[in-house]
Each structure stands twice: as structure tokens, then as C-alpha cells.
Amino acid sequence: MTPFTEKVIAILKKVPQGKVATYGQIAYLSGNRRAARHISRILYSMSERHQLPWHRIINAQGKIVSPNSENQIKLLMAEGVAVNENNHVDLKIHQWQPDDTFAEWMEG
DNA sequence: CCATTGACTCGGA
DNA sequence: GTCCGAGCCAATG
Numbered sequence: 001m002t003p004f005t006e007k008v009i010a011i012l013k014k015v016p017q018g019k020v021a022t023y024g025q026i027a028y029l030s031g032n033r034r035a036a037r038h039i040s041r042i043l044y045s046m047s048e049r050h051q052l053p054w055h056r057i058i059n060a061q062g063k064i065v066s067p068n069s070e071n072q073i074k075l076l077m078a079e080g081v082a083v084n085e086n087n088h089v090d091l092k093i094h095q096w097q098p099d100d101t102f103a104e105w106m107e108g
Numbered sequence: 109c110c111a112t113t114g115a116c117t118c119g120g121a
Numbered sequence: 122g123t124c125c126g127a128g129c130c131a132a133t134g
Binding site: 013018022023024033034035036037038040041043044054057058059060064065066067068069072105 | 113115117
Binding site: 002004034035036037038041042045054104 | 128129130131132133
């Protein structure tokens with residue numbers, strides 16, 4: 001459990017219901033925009049233990065690419081996120097935009 | 109220690 | 122819009 005991993009987990013827990021974020025976005029917020037691939041690794045290995053909203057994380061194209069995509073889509077739909085027939089989410093509509101509250105939280 | 113591994117991303121054709 | 126190649130880097134073995 002490294003500081004980087006802890007930070008990523010903490011940020012993931014801040015992604016609100018009904019919104020999605022991209023791997024790169026989480027990487028960027030964690031201070032390491034090159035670590036997108038590592039975000040997926042964290043989700044893969046720690047989602048259950050840390051109760052992470054793994055289903056809200058999709059790729060930069062808005063496409064759902066997880067090995068559990070069927071279940072992921074169900075979870076997203078249940079939160080009100082529209083997923084089209086190509087496993088695609090419109091990021092313009094559903095992508096999480098961190099607000100001032102989040103910025104303040106990041107400070108401390 | 110060194111090599112491999114990705115639920116990724118970007119830019120160019 | 123598609124496809125492909127190169128870059129990325131913490132974690133894993």
C-alpha cells in the first residue's frame with residue numbers, strides 16, 4: 001500500500017453516484033497523469049476490499065472496457081447513466097466535474 | 109534486481 | 122469515423 005495507491009483510492013471514493021470518470025482523469029487528479037494504466041490495476045485488485053466505485057471508471061473515449069462490462073453497465077444504468085448499444089457513455093453529459101469542495105478536500 | 113504486464117492515452121495515417 | 126504504434130509507469134513475480 002503505497003502513498004500513490006492510497007491517494008488514488010481516496011479520490012475514487014469521491015466520484016459521485018450517477019457520474020463517470022476516465023482512467024486518465026483519476027490519474028491526473030492523483031498528480032500523475034501518466035499513470036492511467038495503473039488506475040485499472042488498482043481497481044482490478046482492490047475494488048472489493050476498499051469498496052471502490054469501479055463501475056464509474058471508463059476509458060477516455062467513454063467506452064466501457066472492463067472484463068465485467070455486463071455487470072458494470074447494469075450498475076451504471078441503475079445510477080441513471082445512459083449507456084448506448086456500443087457500451088458507450090457520453091462524457092459530455094455524464095463525466096464527473098470536480099467542484100470547489102473537491103478542490104478544498106485535495107488541499108488538506 | 110530486472111523483465112513483464114496491462115479494465116490506458118495520444119497522435120498520426 | 123477507423124486502425125496502428127509508441128509511450129507510460131507502479132506493481133508483480
